[in-house]
Amino acid sequence: MHPMVKPALRRGWRDLKTVQFGMTPAHAMTLGPMDLATGSFLDLLNGTRGLELLREEGRRMDLPDGHVDRLVRGLARAGLLDDSRGGGPAADALRKTKEVLDRLRPDLASLSLTTSTPGDAIGQLAARRSQRVQVRGAGRVGAVLASLLAGAGVGEVDVLDGGRVEPWDVAPGGLPPESVGDRRDESARRAVRRAAPDRPPRRAPAQTSPEDGEPGFSLVILAPRDDVAVHAPDPAAAEPLMTSGTPHLYAGVVEGTGVVGPLVLPGETGCAGCLQEDRADRDPAWPRLIAQWRSGRQRQVRPCDLTLATTVAGLAAAHALAFLDGRVPSSAGARWEVSVPALHWQARPLQAHPACSCAAAERGKGEHLSEDGESHETMAVQRPSEQCREAEAERPAGTWRAHV
Numbered sequence: 001m002h003p004m005v006k007p008a009l010r011r012g013w014r015d016l017k018t019v020q021f022g023m024t025p026a027h028a029m030t031l032g033p034m035d036l037a038t039g040s041f042l043d044l045l046n047g048t049r050g051l052e053l054l055r056e057e058g059r060r061m062d063l064p065d066g067h068v069d070r071l072v073r074g075l076a077r078a079g080l081l082d083d084s085r086g087g088g089p090a091a092d093a094l095r096k097t098k099e100v101l102d103r104l105r106p107d108l109a110s111l112s113l114t115t116s117t118p119g120d121a122i123g124q125l126a127a128r129r130s131q132r133v134q135v136r137g138a139g140r141v142g143a144v145l146a147s148l149l150a151g152a153g154v155g156e157v158d159v160l161d162g163g164r165v166e167p168w169d170v171a172p173g174g175l176p177p178e179s180v181g182d183r184r185d186e187s188a189r190r191a192v193r194r195a196a197p198d199r200p201p202r203r204a205p206a207q208t209s210p211e212d213g214e215p216g217f218s219l220v221i222l223a224p225r226d227d228v229a230v231h232a233p234d235p236a237a238a239e240p241l242m243t244s245g246t247p248h249l250y251a252g253v254v255e256g257t258g259v260v261g262p263l264v265l266p267g268e269t270g271c272a273g274c275l276q277e278d279r280a281d282r283d284p285a286w287p288r289l290i291a292q293w294r295s296g297r298q299r300q301v302r303p304c305d306l307t308l309a310t311t312v313a314g315l316a317a318a319h320a321l322a323f324l325d326g327r328v329p330s331s332a333g334a335r336w337e338v339s340v341p342a343l344h345w346q347a348r349p350l351q352a353h354p355a356c357s358c359a360a361a362e363r364g365k366g367e368h369l370s371e372d373g374e375s376h377e378t379m380a381v382q383r384p385s386e387q388c389r390e391a392e393a394e395r396p397a398g399t400w401r402a403h404v
């Protein structure tokens, strides 16, 4: 191990004995008591020295015996330490492609904030390269979203859509103006390739869903261009995903409202069927309205504010990445909505509905991982915020399976 105090967090002394790592409530923490000699020793923890060399430096600085090991252990327990050589073979391979890693460096630094074990950040970044994601819908939202995922290091991003690129599909980061008239799916795939820092070698599909024989995806994102499908996702369309236990995320723009979620973990969290049942409970006219909306084919260009579409694409991609990285983002069990012009984000909780065939309601709230509540032998750690705790329920990346 070559310990490195996470450079992502700004460091500052709150007083003579207390160091604060980080600035923002979500990720900052304080560590103390710490003397000045130990404090200056922190500068040596920059990933260039192994433990043996660090112990030697410690002796040279007259730090007591065992102090360096205790410090490194304490920092690691506090989640403040990274390992410049850790992360496993996939991480080693990523380190060898310097230009790729350089482009992903801010993403790597960000991952270091949400991982606790040294080496995990680059391990997760490397794991993204073996993930397969499908984006269904290549309009202003879908094409940008797919490009973002590829740009953030997801190895395989497939895009599905029909028809040809219309002038109003064009969006910065998505389908370019010169693609107008080309096949939508092919143009979106080209955009994805342009956004990818490199193209990892194609690998054999890891999973195959028994129903259709197609290779399985870690996640499918439904980003329809049709606004009715955004507002009221059709449970029938998601049935194969439910049957194969494929996690899927909804995102899109309907009229002046951007929607991200729900992230459906089949059998665990509320799905499109739950949403439909819930709406019918609340509004007796809902089935009548939805039948009219679905049958009345709109030929006009639908409203889709460019900045709102880009916002939705960005937030949905962030939720997708959080899931792919092994977390459960807040869109599991909720739809995030934002409307122009006030642009307040709000979460509309989506409970699993007892009448829905997905059976998520029976399964209750699913597993809840316990927090790391252990105390530390030498240093007290204080995290100002508990906000990010829910997202910290860690799974190994890409390992989610439905228990259906």
Ligand SMILES: [Zn+2]
Pocket (backbone or CB within 6 Å): 269, 270, 271, 272, 273, 274, 275, 352, 353, 356, 357, 358, 359, 360
């Ligand atoms: Zn359901």
